[in-house]
Amino acid sequence: MKADCRLYLVTPPALEPAAFAVDLAAALDAGDVACVQLRLKDVDDDTVRRAIDVLRPIAQSREVAFILNDHPRLARETGCDGVHVGQADTPYREARKIMGAEAIVGVTCHDSRHLAMVAGEDGADYVAFGAFFPTGTKETEHRATPDLLTWWQEMMEIPCVAIGGITPENCGDLVRAGADFLAVVSSIWHHPEGPGAAVRAFNKAIAEA
Numbered sequence: 001m002k003a004d005c006r007l008y009l010v011t012p013p014a015l016e017p018a019a020f021a022v023d024l025a026a027a028l029d030a031g032d033v034a035c036v037q038l039r040l041k042d043v044d045d046d047t048v049r050r051a052i053d054v055l056r057p058i059a060q061s062r063e064v065a066f067i068l069n070d071h072p073r074l075a076r077e078t079g080c081d082g083v084h085v086g087q088a089d090t091p092y093r094e095a096r097k098i099m100g101a102e103a104i105v106g107v108t109c110h111d112s113r114h115l116a117m118v119a120g121e122d123g124a125d126y127v128a129f130g131a132f133f134p135t136g137t138k139e140t141e142h143r144a145t146p147d148l149l150t151w152w153q154e155m156m157e158i159p160c161v162a163i164g165g166i167t168p169e170n171c172g173d174l175v176r177a178g179a180d181f182l183a184v185v186s187s188i189w190h191h192p193e194g195p196g197a198a199v200r201a202f203n204k205a206i207a208e209a
């Protein structure tokens, strides 16, 4: 068992804030969740701001970190706890300057040991590897394997996040390999019994891994 692996919820790429707020609260009230990433795609800044205004307090009032995808300036302006940047986004160092030393800044590293070491040495708070499994949420070019997580754990103190097609049924190998966080979209928000049931299923699978 690796009890210190935790859930990292990532929102659907499009959502209506008031309706999604109900799902988010249900997910966070169902069990252990470390953080929530607001990941909206193909929307303008005001739409992101409106979603932050509604969703950030739901996470932060429960002591769950609220991280914004892609937009360090907006994250800083709106009181998010951190930002996640990919290799085609604002570079890590610039994101860190915008966010300040105390904020969480995470970096996508795909399946690359090199990218992860660079991000780690630059001061990233976590590195994210993926996609581990096929996913319909994002077109992915890279496929990571669990040995990458084990290698990282043996080398570095900085936490690693696993992402891509993760379900309660397939997450055991990632937990045992050393993932500190499992980042999940569809298995949470599309769970047939709702997001609360999904969080409970993940918490159980992690505890039993």
Ligand SMILES: Cc1ncc(COP(=O)(O)OP(=O)(O)O)c(N)n1
Binding pocket: 010, 037, 039, 069, 070, 084, 085, 086, 087, 088, 089, 106, 108, 128, 129, 138, 161, 163, 183
């Ligand atoms: C935790 C986590 N890991 C990876 C990603 C992917 O980021 P990126 O490569 O920038 O792709 P987009 O999510 O921006 O489409 C992520 N968002 N979160």
Ligand SMILES: Cc1ncsc1CCOP(=O)(O)O
Binding pocket: 130, 131, 134, 135, 136, 137, 138, 140, 163, 164, 165, 166, 183, 184, 185, 186, 187
């Ligand atoms: C944002 C992202 N980056 C790599 S895979 C992915 C999508 C993960 O979504 P899901 O958990 O639905 O596969």
Ligand SMILES: [Mg+2]
Binding pocket: 069, 070, 084, 085, 086, 089
């Ligand atoms: Mg990005």
